[in-house]
Amino acid sequence: MKRYKNILIDREDAGKKLLDVVPLAKLKEESWKIVAVSKGGLALGAAIRKKLNNSLEILFSAPIMAPNNSECEVARVSETEEIVINEALVKAFEIQYDYIYGEAHRKHEENILGNIYKYRKGHPFPSMYNEVVLLIDEGSETGSKFMTALKTILNQKPKAVYIAVPILPSDVLEVLEPFVDDIYFLYNVDDYVETDLYYENLEMIDDSEILKLLEENK
Incomplete structure (x- = not known):
């Protein structure tokens, strides 16, 4: 764990580094739908989307x-x-x-x-039928948010589903891989502890910031 402590500066840094491993050309050409599985994932998704026109949504759980x-x-x-x-x-x-x-x-x-x-504003989660979906989060202790999102999205019959996450446990990576077309990540850790240990700065996301991000990234 010491090797990976504070390996990322913040969500902005993680987003920039993820862009190096995500296939940007395909993401743009196929108009992938970016779906965050947490509020922190939404902020990370917004950092990734800065150079893109893809839609950004959050799936609540x-x-x-x-x-x-x-x-x-x-x-x-x-x-x-x-x-x-x-x-x-x-x-x-x-x-x-x-x-x-x-x-x-x-x-x-x-x-x-x-x-x-x-x-x-009461609107339901949009249909992902026949869409290419990129699920995103800032990290994953147990994989439960990703698995719940996957079950929800796959029931809507998408064309393909990918995951992008800066850092995650090795065992969670093994669990998730059979359910998606690919997983884009920076680090997989054997002795994963808590996500915030791997960031120098992982600020809480307040309500006003979430509303702002969703409005800006429609």
């Missing part, structure tokens, strides 16, 4: 935590109510599926719908 551990994510639900479950954790903690589905519905109603109205 919310974590479902273990009933007796508020820091352990056992599943995730997307804004289209697709659910990805960590089966190993659910089995280990003997969590009932009724709890997962109940929490998914509650998180969708209480968290995700609020984000849709706040940031997208």
Whole structure:
């Protein structure tokens, strides 16, 4: 981990470096849809999009935590109510599926719908049918945001789906690879800890910044 600590300056730096590994010609010619899977990913996507005309969107999701551990994510639900479950954790903690589905519905109603109205004025996530999609995030501890986004996007029957992420765990890379056409990354780390450890500066993204980014990148 020491080798990779603060390997990136900020999202702007990560975006510039990702542009060196993403096939820019194809991205432009095929009008890939850039979809962030987190608020930080949205800021990174905006940094990448500065020299492009591609659309930039965010796909909202919310974590479902273990009933007796508020820091352990056992599943995730997307804004289209697709659910990805960590089966190993659910089995280990003997969590009932009724709890997962109940929490998914509650998180969708209480968290995700609020984000849709706040940031997208109530408009649903646009269809990705027959589109080429580039999913993006600033990092990935467990891969759950990407997997939830993938399940959501693949159900819409896109032409192709790619992932761009500056840094991610080696085991998450192996899990994601079978589901996408390609993954563009800078570093894959065996002993991945937390994403912010690999950036010198990873500022929180406030509401006004998200609204600004979405407005600028329509």
